[in-house]
Amino acid sequence: MSLDSKIPDGPLAEKWTKHKFNLKLVNPANKRKYDIIVVGTGLAGASAAASFGELGYNVKAFLYQDSARRAHSIAAQGGINAAKNYTNDGDSVFRLFYDTIKGGDYRSREANVYRLAEVSNNIIDQCVAQGVPFAREYGGLLDNRSFGGAQVSRTFYARGQTGQQLLLGAYSALSRQVAAGKVTLFPRTEMLDVVLVDGKARGIVTRNMITGKVESHSAHVVVLATGGYGNVFFLSTMAMGCNGSAVWRAHKKGAFFGNPSFTQIHPTCIPVHGDQQSKLTLMSESLRNDGRVWVPKTKEIAEKLKAGEMKPTEIPEEDRDYYLERIYPSFGNLVPRDVASRNAKNVCDEGRGVGETGLAVFLDFRDAIDRDGVDVIKAKYGNLFQMYEKIVDDNPYETPMMIYPAIHYTMGGLWVDYNLMTTIPGLYATGECNFSDHGANRLGASALMQGLADGYFVIPYTIGDYLADMPYDKVSTEHPEFQKAEKEVKERIDKLLNINGSKTVDQFHKQLGHIMWEKCGMSRNAQGLKEAIEEIQKLREEYWKDVKVLGVNEELNMTLEKALRVADFMELAELMVNDALDRKESCGGHFREESKTPEGEAKRDDKNFAYVSAWEYQGEGKPEVLHKEELVFENVKLTQRSYK
Amino acid sequence: MEKERTYTLKIWRQPNANMKGAFKTYKVEDISPGTSFLEMLDILNDQLSENGEDPVHFDHDCREGICGMCSLFINGRPHGPDEEITVCQLHMRVFKDGAKITIEPWRANAFPVIKDLVVDRSAFDRIVQAGGFISVNTGAAVDANAIPIQKVNAELAMDAAACIGCGACVAVCKNASAMLFTAAKVSQLALLPQGDIERKERAMKMVAQMDAEGFGACTNTGACSAECPKGIDLSVIARMNREYFTAKVTT
Ligand SMILES: Cc1cc2nc3c(=O)[nH]c(=O)nc-3n(C[C@H](O)[C@H](O)[C@H](O)COP(=O)(O)OP(=O)(O)OC[C@H]3O[C@@H](n4cnc5c(N)ncnc54)[C@H](O)[C@@H]3O)c2cc1C
Numbered sequence: 001m002s003l004d005s006k007i008p009d010g011p012l013a014e015k016w017t018k019h020k021f022n023l024k025l026v027n028p029a030n031k032r033k034y035d036i037i038v039v040g041t042g043l044a045g046a047s048a049a050a051s052f053g054e055l056g057y058n059v060k061a062f063l064y065q066d067s068a069r070r071a072h073s074i075a076a077q078g079g080i081n082a083a084k085n086y087t088n089d090g091d092s093v094f095r096l097f098y099d100t101i102k103g104g105d106y107r108s109r110e111a112n113v114y115r116l117a118e119v120s121n122n123i124i125d126q127c128v129a130q131g132v133p134f135a136r137e138y139g140g141l142l143d144n145r146s147f148g149g150a151q152v153s154r155t156f157y158a159r160g161q162t163g164q165q166l167l168l169g170a171y172s173a174l175s176r177q178v179a180a181g182k183v184t185l186f187p188r189t190e191m192l193d194v195v196l197v198d199g200k201a202r203g204i205v206t207r208n209m210i211t212g213k214v215e216s217h218s219a220h221v222v223v224l225a226t227g228g229y230g231n232v233f234f235l236s237t238m239a240m241g242c243n244g245s246a247v248w249r250a251h252k253k254g255a256f257f258g259n260p261s262f263t264q265i266h267p268t269c270i271p272v273h274g275d276q277q278s279k280l281t282l283m284s285e286s287l288r289n290d291g292r293v294w295v296p297k298t299k300e301i302a303e304k305l306k307a308g309e310m311k312p313t314e315i316p317e318e319d320r321d322y323y324l325e326r327i328y329p330s331f332g333n334l335v336p337r338d339v340a341s342r343n344a345k346n347v348c349d350e351g352r353g354v355g356e357t358g359l360a361v362f363l364d365f366r367d368a369i370d371r372d373g374v375d376v377i378k379a380k381y382g383n384l385f386q387m388y389e390k391i392v393d394d395n396p397y398e399t400p401m402m403i404y405p406a407i408h409y410t411m412g413g414l415w416v417d418y419n420l421m422t423t424i425p426g427l428y429a430t431g432e433c434n435f436s437d438h439g440a441n442r443l444g445a446s447a448l449m450q451g452l453a454d455g456y457f458v459i460p461y462t463i464g465d466y467l468a469d470m471p472y473d474k475v476s477t478e479h480p481e482f483q484k485a486e487k488e489v490k491e492r493i494d495k496l497l498n499i500n501g502s503k504t505v506d507q508f509h510k511q512l513g514h515i516m517w518e519k520c521g522m523s524r525n526a527q528g529l530k531e532a533i534e535e536i537q538k539l540r541e542e543y544w545k546d547v548k549v550l551g552v553n554e555e556l557n558m559t560l561e562k563a564l565r566v567a568d569f570m571e572l573a574e575l576m577v578n579d580a581l582d583r584k585e586s587c588g589g590h591f592r593e594e595s596k597t598p599e600g601e602a603k604r605d606d607k608n609f610a611y612v613s614a615w616e617y618q619g620e621g622k623p624e625v626l627h628k629e630e631l632v633f634e635n636v637k638l639t640q641r642s643y644k
Numbered sequence: 645m646e647k648e649r650t651y652t653l654k655i656w657r658q659p660n661a662n663m664k665g666a667f668k669t670y671k672v673e674d675i676s677p678g679t680s681f682l683e684m685l686d687i688l689n690d691q692l693s694e695n696g697e698d699p700v701h702f703d704h705d706c707r708e709g710i711c712g713m714c715s716l717f718i719n720g721r722p723h724g725p726d727e728e729i730t731v732c733q734l735h736m737r738v739f740k741d742g743a744k745i746t747i748e749p750w751r752a753n754a755f756p757v758i759k760d761l762v763v764d765r766s767a768f769d770r771i772v773q774a775g776g777f778i779s780v781n782t783g784a785a786v787d788a789n790a791i792p793i794q795k796v797n798a799e800l801a802m803d804a805a806a807c808i809g810c811g812a813c814v815a816v817c818k819n820a821s822a823m824l825f826t827a828a829k830v831s832q833l834a835l836l837p838q839g840d841i842e843r844k845e846r847a848m849k850m851v852a853q854m855d856a857e858g859f860g861a862c863t864n865t866g867a868c869s870a871e872c873p874k875g876i877d878l879s880v881i882a883r884m885n886r887e888y889f890t891a892k893v894t895t
């Protein structure tokens with residue numbers, strides 16, 4: 001099968017407009033004859049489901065939480081980008097496009113990223129109309145801030161709760177369509193497989209998480225908006241339930257997986273405190289605007305700190321290494337996420353890390369407080385400081401904060417064409433679960449933008465093009481393909497419940513996370529990756545022999561839910577490692593130790609690796625086949641990133 | 645390092661909605677003060693699993709105080725003994741070594757127990773479906789800066805919009821009233837010009853749905869706001885009452 005990205009021709013700035021005109025339309029009176037399944041009600045799913053409902057389609061929306069308002073989009077803090085240029089500081093659609101493609105280290109498609117920048121402004125308009133209370137200035141107009149080291153102020157925000165407010169906006173639009181009878185919600189329902197009939201996606205198999213009932217749902221088209229798979233690593237900033245099952249099941253049914261190894265590691269998270277920890281908490285990136293990152297100059301001082309013989313505040317200036325400022329004099333503490341993360345790891349590897357585990361660096365506000373006064377710092381970061389104190393029991397006004405990188409976002413996901421359709425006809429993927437717009441590294445405040453762009457302003461158009469050619473006939477869930485998929489799901493559940501082994505699901509998950517973090521995390525090399533593959537295969541084998549899943553299927557059984565997710569992570573992890581092994585260059589969040597400059601910085605290899613990896617599943621135990629979508633750059637010049 | 649601690653837990657166990665529940669007592673040991681409350685329950689669950697006993701079911705997801713999924717009634721208080729946090733943000737350092745901790749589900753007629761500590765809060769969704777939105781279709785919006793909004797109102801709207809829909813307000817109220825939740829949404833939208841056109845209808849419909857769901861009446865005791873993890877202010881209730889009564893008089 002060959003890859004067709006369906007990028008329209010013509011000048012960059014005209015592609016989307018032209019494409020929209022060329023897309024086939026479904027007559028308004030006929031829309032009600034089509035059923036659409038949307039899996040996921042985060043920004044990407046809720047916005048799509050609401051918009052489909054408004055257009056007149058019949059929508060069924062599925063989610064694993066108890067309410068659509070709780071999807072993990074709710075946790076985004078910082079903000080959402082748009083090219084409004086309300087601040088008159090030189091922003092434009094082209095600049096937002098340029099920054100995003102450069103930030104992604106030139107591993108995304110020009111046409112997709114340009115479209116994203118183009119519709120970004122509509123998103124802000126839409127959200128304001130829904131009643132999203134964005135921050136405003138005294139004149140009553142919207143406020144903007146600069147985020148993630150951007151040179152312009154283009155980030156819209158709602159206090160430290162932007163994701164929450166955007167999601168509640170989409171949730172209210174969705175609720176309106178539920179009331180109108182156009183959308184039916186299926187909360188606490190987990191999708192466990194997609195069903196293809198005559199080569200087209202025609203439905204899904206789900207498990208009702210309260211009754212355990214395995215059921216089929218049929219439709220004319222299926223949209224996945226199931227978020228990221230960062231929980232492969234066990235510890236991450238993702239919610240506990242975030243999973244890769246929906247995309248993995250789709251992959252096994254024929255959807256290619258794009259750039260699976262591209263993972264974002266966020267530099268400012270609260271460090272791990274012990275082996276009982278279940279999840280990591282992000283501290284907003286904005287802290288790096290005023291905080292200075294440092295560790296002790298020597299291992300000896302670090303040891304003394306750990307032993308409690310010294311306090312951080314007692315370390316004299318000459319014994320501190322402000323390593324980001326030292327190595328990157330022009331960007332200093334504001335280097336991009338991947339650079340900041342890698343350097344934190346380096347200094348900790350040298351034994352200069354701080355905190356109980358030695359896996360932390362300081363983020364110090366002493367100088368900012370001296371310069372601006374406590375009140376100014378409190379006004380800016382009060383909430384964050386309070387949150388930190390609640391978790392760590394340390395007062396960041398008096399002693400430096402401690403931070404460490406953590407898994408935060410997956411740029412990889414299902415491969416989609418310009419219409420957001422996967423390689424399975426009739427199966428679409430939107431939001432974090434597709435691979436589309438962020439290349440090898442995502443810029444701050446651009447995931448919210450992408451989720452809403454996909455859901456409000458892209459897929460409502462592109463889905464019509466596909467449906468326009470579809471007959472109205474419905475497929476019965478009695479169809480043998482549905483029956484077969486249901487049977488497979490039930491067998492998988494029974495198998496897990498009957499192993500009755502000796503290790504808990506979490507113990508396995510932690511082990512998997514450990515392999516991934518050590519060997520396919522911030523820094524990767526061929527040898528480690530090869531070891532990881534073997535270790536994952538062994539662990540997976542052990543899992544299916546020795547995992548302990550208590551209870552029965554026919555009731556709320558959270559162990560079973562987890563067991564099903566971890567089983568899929570065990571397979572997805574191996575593909576991530578294979579992808580990392582294939583990509584011998586360093587780019588964005590993917591750092592291959594074999595590919596670095598003499599100073600130890602990441603070195604991209606555009607000659608050999610300017611492609612999107614799209615992996616095709618071949619069957620149980622068989623190596624996957626790699627397809628390459630060559631990336632063509634006509635509007636930007638490829639440069640090596642430098643922050644020195 | 646601080647010393648590890650031991651606790652006695654008295655936890656509500658209920659196999660499903662149709663069966664009766666009862667308290668069961670468990671012991672956990674070696675809990676470090678930096679462990680979060682939910683991680684302590686994870687440890688208990690690991691222990692139970694190893695012994696072949698069904699783990700204690702409780703709702704949780706983000707574990708950072710924003711999704712509103714976690715919902716435990718601890719020693720008589722929703723989200724436990726700390727101010728303006730959710731239970732996932734609660735840490736064991738606030739409980740003394742050897743303490744006895746009672747853990748119950750939210751209790752309200754409108755929130756039936758599903759299992760153990762997990763309850764059904766879909767009534768909240770239905771209240772929002774009744775009118776907690778502004779009727780604007782995708783694509784129909786004007787430029788975001790076309791309608792300026794006074795900063796004070798935008799801030800007040802944001803204060804109200806911070807609600808995470810956890811249901812602590814209902815759980816703590818002796819009447820199991822959902823006034824704070826409903827009023828927060830009504831207030832947010834009433835404070836914004838975009839929400840002005842539908843304000844009467846919205847207040848009427850949301851209040852009617854709230855009543856239909858079986859939530860109790862509000863007698864202004866203020867416990868809801870005092871226990872709200874996001875500090876939603878009681879003034880939202882006053883604002884909703886105004887909205888509601890003006891709507892009643894004029895329609
Ligand atoms: C702590 C944090 C802070 C962030 N801050 C920012 C920020 O400031 N700016 C920014 O732009 N981005 C930020 N991001 C990233 C951004 O929030 C996410 O990438 C984005 O919200 C993902 O949206 P989504 O709709 O694709 O997925 P989600 O919001 O994760 O939604 C996934 C949906 O799929 C459902 N689902 C998943 N699996 C299944 C299944 N098997 N069956 C049924 N349903 C399923 C879930 O129930 C849920 O409804 C942040 C992320 C985190 C974790």
Ligand code: FES
Pocket residue numbers: 703704705706707708709710711712713714730731732733
């Ligand atoms: S788990 Fe999300 S608020 Fe507690």
